[in-house]
Amino acid sequence: MKDENFLKANNARSLWHPMTAPADSLSTPPTIVTGASGVRIRDIDGHEVVDAVGGLWNVNLGYSCQPVKDAIASQLEALPYYSIFRGTSNDKVIELAEDLRDFFAPDGLERAFFTSGGSDSVETALRLARQYHKIRGEAGRVKYLSLKKGYHGTHTGGASVNGNANFRTAYEPLLPGCHHIPAPYTYRNPFNETDPARLAQLCLQALEDEIAFQGAGTIAAFIMEPILGAGGVIPPHPSFMPGVEAICRKNGILLIADEVITAFGRTGAWTGSRLWGVKPDFACTAKAITNGYFPFGAVMISGAVAEVFERDATGKAAIGHGYTYSGHPVGAAAAIACLAETRRLNVTDNAAARGAELFDGLKALQARHAVIGDVRGGHGLMCALELVADRATKAPADKATTARVQETAYRAGAMVRVSGPNIILSPPLVLTSADVQTILTALDAGFAAL
C-alpha cells in the first residue's frame, strides 16, 4: 500500500467521487477504507467498525466469503475473459444461467441476460420491453411508468425513470415518454393519507389514471423496486405490488421489478417479488449477485416474454444490445459461488431475524430522540431513519445534522449511510445480534451528540 500521507493528500487531487460534488471531496476528505473482514471494515487510521451499509447494499455475505474469493481466483487462472457475443459462449456463464433459472423459478423467470451492474440491468430491461412490443406488432408501446422516489441507476433510461430530481435535473433533457406516479410513502404523500392500505389504493388509482391519460397502447413497461431503496427504504403495503401487477396485466404493460437491492435475500425473502407474491416480466439484478466482489448483473426474463423472442417469425427479435462484459466468466464464477453460499447459509432467515431486532431497536431510538421523524423497515435488513428538524411540521433535518450523526456513529463503531435526510442501514446478511447492538449503540451515540 502507498504511504498514508500520500493517500490522504492525493485522494481528491486526481479522482472524482460518484454522487459527490468535487469541491466537497476537497473540503471534507472521505474515509479511506483499506481492509475488511467479516462484517467489519478498517480505515487507513486503523479504526474498525461494523459496516452497516454492507458496501453499497451488496456485500450480503460479508468481507470474508472465501468460496467466492477462491472461485474468482481459480477462474482468473482457467479463463480470465471471453465474450458471449454471437457465436461464442463460456462454460461458467452456462452453469450460472442454469443456477439462476433454478433460483428464480418460483418468480416465473427462466432466462438470464448478463450485464456489468445494476444500471446496465435496468437499461437492458427497458430496451427489451420495447423490443417485445415491437415483435408483437405493438410498436406504439414505447413509454415507461415508474414511481416518484424510485431509483433505477444512472444510465439515461434509468435516470429517466428515476423519481428523484437529484439524479435527473443536471442531465436533462432525459428520455421523453417517462411518467411518474406517487410512491406509497406513508410518511409524506400528496394525499395526506397515513393509512398504508388506503394509501396503496390511492397510488394504484393514480397509476390507473395515468395509464388512461397516456393511453395504455402507448406504454411499454412499469418499473418499480419491490421496496424502494435509495429513495429512503420505503416498503409498500403488501397490497401494492400485486395491485400494480394486476393493472399491468389488464393493460398489456410489462412489469419490470428492479431487484438490484432486493434479490438474494436482503428483504428476508429470496426476492422482493416473492416477498409480495408477484411474477414480474423482468427482474433486474446486480450487487449481491457476486457479493460485491466483481462488477456483474443479470436481467431475468419470464417464460412468457422469452417465448415471444424465441418464437419470433418477424425477424425483429435479434437482440441488438449487450456489453463487452456480458457473461464475464470471472463474474459468473463469483456468482455461482455466491448463490451456493447464499443458499447454504440460508441468509433469508438471518436477514429476517436480525432485521426484526434492528427495526425494533430503531423504534426504541425514535422514542428517545426527537430528531427521528420516521423509522422504516420491517422486511429483512433494509431500514431507514428519516431525520426531521421538527416532528410536528416534518421539516427535513439539514445536512449538518445527518453528517454529525454519521460521524459520531462512525467513531462509536458503525458505518451508516446518509441519503438526503435519511440514515440508511443495509448491513451484510450474515450479521449477528451482537453486531445489531453495536449498530444501535453507535447510532444512539450519534443522536446523543446532536
Ligand code: PMP
Ligand atoms: N437499481 C436500483 C434499485 C439500485 O439500488 C441501484 C444502485 N443502488 C441501481 C439500479 C444501479 O446499480 P449500479 O449502481 O450497479 O449501476
